[in-house]
Amino acid sequence: MSGTFKSIRTRVWLVMNTLVVLWMLAGVLCLQVPPSTFWPAGFVAFSLPGALALNILFLVYWVLRRSWLLVLPLSACILAWSYYARLLSINFEKEIPKGAKTLQVMSFNTHVFNAYDKIVKGVPQVSTDMIDWVAEHPADVFCLQEFYSRVNSVEYNNFNRIGTRYGKYKYASTSVGDRVAADLGVVIFSRYPIVEGGTIKFNNTRERSANRAAWANINVKGDTVRVYAVHLQSMSIRSEDIENTYSAIGDENSFKKESRNLVRRLRMGFVARAAQVQQLLEHVQASPYPVIVCGDFNDIPFSYTYNELAKELENAHVRAGNGVGATYNGPLPFLRIDNQFYSQGLEAYRFETHDEMALSDHYPISATYVLQPKGAEQR
Template identity: 75%
Template sequence: MSGTFKKIRRRVWLIINIVVVLWLLAGVYSLQVPPSEFWPAGFVAFSMPVPLVLNFFFLIYWALRRSWLVVLPFAVLILGWSYYARLIAINFEQEVPKGAKTLQVLSFNTHVFNAYDKISEGVPQVSDDMIEWVATHPADVFCLQEFYSRVNSIEHNNFNKIGTRYNKYKFASTDETDRIKANLGIVIFSKYPIVKGGTIHFSNTPVRTANRVAWADIDVEGDTVRIFAVHLQSMSIKAEDIENTYSAIGDEASFKKEGRNLARRLKRGFVARATQVQMLLDHVRASPYPVIVCGDFNDIPFSYTYNELAEELDNAFVEAGSGLGSTYNGILPFLRIDNQFYSEGLEAYNFETHYEMDLSDHFPVSATYVLKPKAREER
C-alpha cells in the first residue's frame, strides 16, 4: 500500500512539473507576441516568474528525492538560464580598466519631486532632500523622468537647482501642464556638452502626454554617445487598486469587479507599450553613435517591451548588477521596471540600484559605461 501511494504521489508531482514546464514554454513564446496584436500574450508573459521559481523548487525536490527526474527541471534551468538572469543577477564588482574613457549614467523617475503630495496653500512643495540628492550625485549624465520645475519661481526652479548651479548642460522635453505654469516631462542633464537633442512623441495629437522619449547626443571628450531617456506608458495601477482587490477576496461580486478593473489597466499598458517600444527601437537603430537607453519602462523583464529591447541591446543590470534589482518603491514588491540598456561600443560596470533614495515611488539606478577603444577607432 505504501509503495502504491509513493507511485501515485510521484506521478502527481511529475504531472505538475510537466505543467510548469509547459507554462514556462508558453511564457517564452508569449514574449515574442506583440500584445497590440494579441493582448492575452501580455498576461502569460507577465506570469513567467511563477513557473521559473516553481521549476527551481522542483529541482530541489527531485534532487532531495534522489530521483532521475531531476533531469527535467535541471534541463529547464540550463536552457532557460537567460530568463533566470533577468530575474536575479549574479555579478561581482569589477574595477573599471585604468585609463578607460567612462560615462556614468543615473536614471530616476522623480515622481515630480513629490510636489503634488505636499501641496501647501494650493502651491506644490517639492522635496528638497530629493533634489539635493540628485544635484550632488557624481554621475556624468542624469536622465530624469517626471521632472518638475517652475521657471518663474526662484524657490522651485529645479532647472537651476540641479543644472545651472553645477554647470550642467541640459536638454528638456517638458510641457506646461498646470495652472501655475510648472514644466513637467523628461530632462537630461550632462557634465559633458550636449551636441543635439530631440523628443519622440508617442501621440500625433496636439495634446501631448507625459509618456515620451527624450534623446541627447553627448560629446564625451571627442566621442559621441546618444542617450535615450525613456518614460513608457504607465501601468496606471495605484496602491488602492491593489488594496481594493485584496480586500474584496471573499466577496465574489466585488472581487470580480476589482479584478476586471486591474486587468483592464494592465491590458491597456501592455498594448500601448508594445507600440511605443517599436517607435523607440526605430530611432535606436537609426543612431550613428553607440546608445544608452534608460528610464522608466513600466514593464517587468518578462514582457514584450523588455524582450524587444533585450534582443538588440545588452541590459546593464544583467551584465553588471546583482540581486533582484527591484526598482519600484510601492505596494508591489520585487518589480524591476527601471532599466538601462546599451549597444555595442560600450561595456557596463557597477550597476547599482540606489535604495538609500526612497523618497520617490521609484528607486534611482546608475551604471558606469566604458567606451571601447575599438569602437572609437572605427568611428
C-alpha cells in the same frame, strides 16, 4: 501498498513538474507576441517568474528524492538560463581598466519631486531633499522622468537647482502643465557637452503627454554617445487600486469588479507600450553612435516591451548588477520597471539601485560604462 503509493506520488509530481515546464514554455513564447495582436499573451508572459520559481522548487524536490527525474527541471533551468538572469542577477565586481573613458549615467522617475505631496504627506522638506540628492549625485549624465520645474519659483526651479548652478548642460523635452504653468516631462542633464538633442513623441499619446523619449548626443572627451531618457505609458494602477482589490477578497461581487479594473488597466498598458517600444527601437537602430537607453519602461523583465529591447541591447542590471534590482517603491514588491540598456561600443562595469532614496515611487538607478576603443568587439 507503500510501493504503489510511492509510484502514484511520483507520477503526480512528475505531471505537475511537466505542467510547470509547459507554463515556462508558454511564457517564453508569449514574450514574442505583440499584445496588440493577442493581448492575453501579455498576462501569460507576466506570470513567467512564477513558473521559473516553481521549476527551481521541483529541482530541489527531485534532488532531495535522489531521483533521475531531476533531469526535467534541470534541463528547463539550463534552457531558460537567460530568463533566470532577468529574475536574479549575480555579478562579481570588475575592475575598470586604467585610462579607460567612463560614463556614469543615473536614471530616476522623480514623481514631479512630490510637488503635489502625493507620496509623503506632512513632510514639507521631502521635495527639496530629493532635488538636492539628484543635483549632488556624482553621475555624469542624469535622465529624469516626470521632471517638474517652475520658472517663477526658487524652491521648484529645478532647471536651475539641478542644472545651471552646477554647470550642467541640458536637453529638455517638456510641456507646460498644471495651474502654475510648470514644465513637465523628460529632461537630460550632462556634465559633458550636449551636441544635439531631440524628442520622440509617441504616436499613441496625447500631444502634451509626459510619456515620451528624449535623446541627446553627448561629447565624452572626444567620443560621442547617444543617451535616451524614456518614459513609456504608465501602468495607470494606483496603490489604492491594489489595496481595494486586496480588501475586496471575500466579497465576490466587489472582488470581480476590482479585478476586472486591474486587468483592463494592465491590458491597455501592455498594448500601448508595445507600440511605443517599436517606435523607440526604430530611432535607436538608426543611431550612428553607441547608445544608452534608460528610463521608466513601466514593464517588468518578463514583458514584450523588455524583450524587444533585450533583443537589440544589453541590460546593465543583468550584466553588472546584483539581486532582483526592484525599482518600484510601492505596494507591489520586487518589480523592476526602470532599466538601462546599452549597445556595442560600451560595457557596463557597475550598476546600483539607490533604495536609500525612497522619496519617490521609483528608486533611482545608476550605471558606470566604459567606452570601448573604436573597432573593439563587445563580448
